Amino acid sequence: xxxxxxxxxxxxxxxxxxxxxxxxxxxxxxxxxxxxxxxxxxxxxxxxxxxxxxxxxxxxxxxxxxxxxxxxxxxxxxxxxxxxxxxxxxxxxxxxxxxxxxxxxxxxxxxxxxxxxxxxxxxxxxxxxxxxxxxxxxxxxxxxxxxxxxxxxxxxxxxxxxxxxxxxxxxxxxxxxxxxxxxxxxxxxxxxxxxxxxxxxxxxxxxxxxxxxxxxxxxxxxxxxxxxxxxxxxxxxxxxxxxxxxxxxxxxxxxxxxxxxxxxxxxxxxxxxxxxxxxxxxxxxxxxxxxxxxxxxxxxxxxxxxxxxxxxxxxxxxxxxxxxxxxxxxxxxxxxxxxxxxxxxxxxxxxxxxxxxxxxxxxxxxxxxxxxxxxxxxxxxxxxxxxxxxxxxxxxxxxxxxxxxxxxxxxxxxxxxxxxxxxxxxxxxxxxxxxxxxxxxxxxxxxxxxxxxxxxxxxxxxxxxxxxxxxxxxxxxxxxxxxxxxxxxxxxxxxxxxxxxxxxxxxxxxxxxxxxxxxxxxxxxxxxxxxxxxxxxxxxxxxxxxxxxxxxxxxxxxxxxxxxxxxxxxxxxxxxxxxxxxxxxxxxxxxxxxxxxxxxxxxxxxxxxxxxxxxxxxxxx
RNA sequence: GCGCCCGUAGCUCAAUUGGAUAGAGCAUCUGCCUUCGGAGCAGAGGGUUGCAGGUUCAAGUCCUGCCGGGCGCGCCA
Numbered sequence: 001x002x003x004x005x006x007x008x009x010x011x012x013x014x015x016x017x018x019x020x021x022x023x024x025x026x027x028x029x030x031x032x033x034x035x036x037x038x039x040x041x042x043x044x045x046x047x048x049x050x051x052x053x054x055x056x057x058x059x060x061x062x063x064x065x066x067x068x069x070x071x072x073x074x075x076x077x078x079x080x081x082x083x084x085x086x087x088x089x090x091x092x093x094x095x096x097x098x099x100x101x102x103x104x105x106x107x108x109x110x111x112x113x114x115x116x117x118x119x120x121x122x123x124x125x126x127x128x129x130x131x132x133x134x135x136x137x138x139x140x141x142x143x144x145x146x147x148x149x150x151x152x153x154x155x156x157x158x159x160x161x162x163x164x165x166x167x168x169x170x171x172x173x174x175x176x177x178x179x180x181x182x183x184x185x186x187x188x189x190x191x192x193x194x195x196x197x198x199x200x201x202x203x204x205x206x207x208x209x210x211x212x213x214x215x216x217x218x219x220x221x222x223x224x225x226x227x228x229x230x231x232x233x234x235x236x237x238x239x240x241x242x243x244x245x246x247x248x249x250x251x252x253x254x255x256x257x258x259x260x261x262x263x264x265x266x267x268x269x270x271x272x273x274x275x276x277x278x279x280x281x282x283x284x285x286x287x288x289x290x291x292x293x294x295x296x297x298x299x300x301x302x303x304x305x306x307x308x309x310x311x312x313x314x315x316x317x318x319x320x321x322x323x324x325x326x327x328x329x330x331x332x333x334x335x336x337x338x339x340x341x342x343x344x345x346x347x348x349x350x351x352x353x354x355x356x357x358x359x360x361x362x363x364x365x366x367x368x369x370x371x372x373x374x375x376x377x378x379x380x381x382x383x384x385x386x387x388x389x390x391x392x393x394x395x396x397x398x399x400x401x402x403x404x405x406x407x408x409x410x411x412x413x414x415x416x417x418x419x420x421x422x423x424x425x426x427x428x429x430x431x432x433x434x435x436x437x438x439x440x441x442x443x444x445x446x447x448x449x450x451x452x453x454x455x456x457x458x459x460x461x462x463x464x465x466x467x468x469x470x471x472x473x474x475x476x477x478x479x480x481x482x483x484x485x486x487x488x489x490x491x492x493x494x495x496x497x498x499x500x501x502x503x504x505x506x507x508x509x510x511x512x513x514x515x516x517x518x519x520x521x522x523x524x525x526x527x528x529x530x531x532x533x534x535x536x537x538x539x540x541x542x543x544x545x546x547x548x549x550x551x552x553x554x555x556x557x558x559x560x561x562x563x564x565x566x567x568x569x570x571x572x573x574x575x576x577x578x579x580x581x582x583x584x585x586x587x588x589x590x591x592x593x594x595x596x597x598x599x600x601x602x603x604x605x606x607x608x609x610x611x612x613x614x615x616x617x618x619x620x621x
Numbered sequence: 622g623c624g625c626c627c628g629u630a631g632c633u634c635a636a637u638u639g640g641a642u643a644g645a646g647c648a649u650c651u652g653c654c655u656u657c658g659g660a661g662c663a664g665a666g667g668g669u670u671g672c673a674g675g676u677u678c679a680a681g682u683c684c685u686g687c688c689g690g691g692c693g694c695g696c697c698a
Contacts, residue, residue: 090637094641095640103640108679112678118678142641143678228697228698352696353696364624368696377698403691405693406624409625432627474633474635475635478626479627480633480634493648495646501658501660508658511657513657516657580654580663620658
């Protein structure tokens with residue numbers, strides 16, 4: 001067992017361990033100063049087969065391969081003259097046609113400084129790999145690639161680790177230092193959430209779950225825009241609906257107040273009729289109530305927010321915190337942010353307004369913080385809000401926005417920077433918008449006509465699980481076409497059902513095993529013995545299961561759950577091939593126990609994976 | 622006009638951040654499965670990665686210019 005400066009066994013880049021090794025060797029040759037941490041256990045030795053117990057997990061499979069590679073390359077490098085500097089190297093999953101579980105292109109990148117052909121470098125590094133039980137085979141191939149094949153013993157042992165850790169499998173110590181604030185949805189509270197918000201909600205919630213699973217402390221937050229023009233317009237819109245329902249309900253001054261608003265600024269959505277009815281029911285004519293737009297605004301706001309909370313709950317999403325914009329004013333944070341910017345010389349007064357000189361920080365124009373009439377802009381509170389979020393001590397802020405807000409990003413970044421925060425610690429994740437398809441034809445979505453498709457309509461139609469899975473199916477960066485017909489089909493062409501079915505089938509095998517008296521305890525499966533040799537279908541499943549931590553790692557790195565949905569679909573495919581070729585209950589006792597363990601591993605990871613997406617995994621269907 | 626995102630098989634999308642013969646699913650076609658759940662499996666066809674240059678051992682990926690699509694460009698939020 002060894003400990004790395006970063007706290008992670010083999011962190012990020014291979015260069016880390018490579019340099020270690022390299023450094024130590026240099027020291028032996030009287031070379032560079034060396035930092036040596038802990039005791040290095042020769043990679044590939046039997047010790048390596050022991051996995052750490054406890055909450056955290058040190059290495060993913062890929063880390064293990066990186067370690068083997070770096071160790072060998074490090075020993076190779078010290079023998080080179082002129083000296084070779086080991087840069088970044090990458091261990092990747094190779095294309096299907098190449099033999100091996102992992103591959104590296106390192107020799108290709110080292111060839112130049114080593115002044116040797118890449119193939120030769122590859123062969124020399126292969127020769128340096130220490131024999132052991134982890135890697136079965138290392139080969140040089142192609143123009144200078146290295147191909148690694150994991151040993152059956154390692155794969156089988158990793159299954160034991162999975163069955164021991166269960167729901168904690170893939171938790172990694174390195175992530176425990178991260179404190180993330182994830183802000184998402186934050187839709188203006190002027191009506192129900194629509195489908196576009198659903199994508200943001202699914203994205204944010206799944207990412208939060210994935211980060212937490214990996215061991216990060218994550219807070220999810222919804223920022224409520226409860227002040228400003230649009231909220232007054234909401235109040236006026238409700239008054240307009242109220243007036244239509246009962247012309248005697250509003251006072252004359254109230255009528256004047258809402259009719260003073262421009263008609264095109266009013267929200268036309270039908271749901272506001274219900275809001276109006278609700279208010280009239282709770283405050284009958286003649287009873288005591290506050291007067292004016294603000295009364296209707298606040299009442300409407302409360303009702304709309306309740307609705308949004310309900311929409312999200314039905315979608316399996318609940319934020320840890322709801323942060324109202326008004327709080328920033330109540331606590332004086334907006335003025336405080338202004339003062340700080342002023343002190344830095346980042347403000348100017350011009351045309352009677354107060355401006356933030358965002359062009360100093362890369363924005364393409366300066367931005368107004370306070371209008372001529374002294375009222376602050378939305379941007380002003382957002383500046384204060386981001387400042388406040390940083391002040392809470394998070395290591396990272398993530399904002400998730402629809403791509404239609406992308407033009408807003410540079411000014412927020414500028415503000416964050418001007419207020420003295422590291423802009424690298426703020427990530428603004430933009431997702432492309434969603435188009436709905438029904439019966440092969442697009443469903444139109446326009447917020448302006450008030451005919452937008454509500455998230456709840458989609459959830460009601462296809463179910464929460466299908467909706468969650470579909471929203472997580474694609475990279476945030478690509479347009480998402482949501483096929484409503486496909487999503488609700490109870491057939492194998494629907495990926496949600498394909499994956500869920502495998503989970504149910506796994507449970508069915510266990511039910512059958514118990515019925516036949518082949519299994520007394522369906523949970524433990526502690527000590528199965530690894531088979532002499534693995535069937536290809538068994539092997540494919542083992543490597544797929546073992547790749548789960550790497551997949552989550554990648555989801556966290558790329559800020560997208562779509563690697564996970566893809567992995568689950570591949571896992572389901574692997575399982576069906578296994579199921580087809582490898583009878584479980586009909587096998588001899590040792591093999592049966594091993595295969596039951598495999599099935600147990602599959603259902604465990606499907607359950608974990610789906611729950612990270614907010615999707616249920618039924619035991620029968 | 623300017624800025625950001627995108628363009629990959631008939632359709633919907635991947636491609637591990639510059640790597641090997643660009644892969645899946647659906648659809649189509651051909652087979653298989655009365656066993657632990659047939660909601661399954663195996664196989665086939667299908668591509669000049671929008672176009673044209675450039676960078677290098679290597680480009681769907683990077684740089685330039687076009688073409689096409691989406692979204693922004695307010696003292697709205």
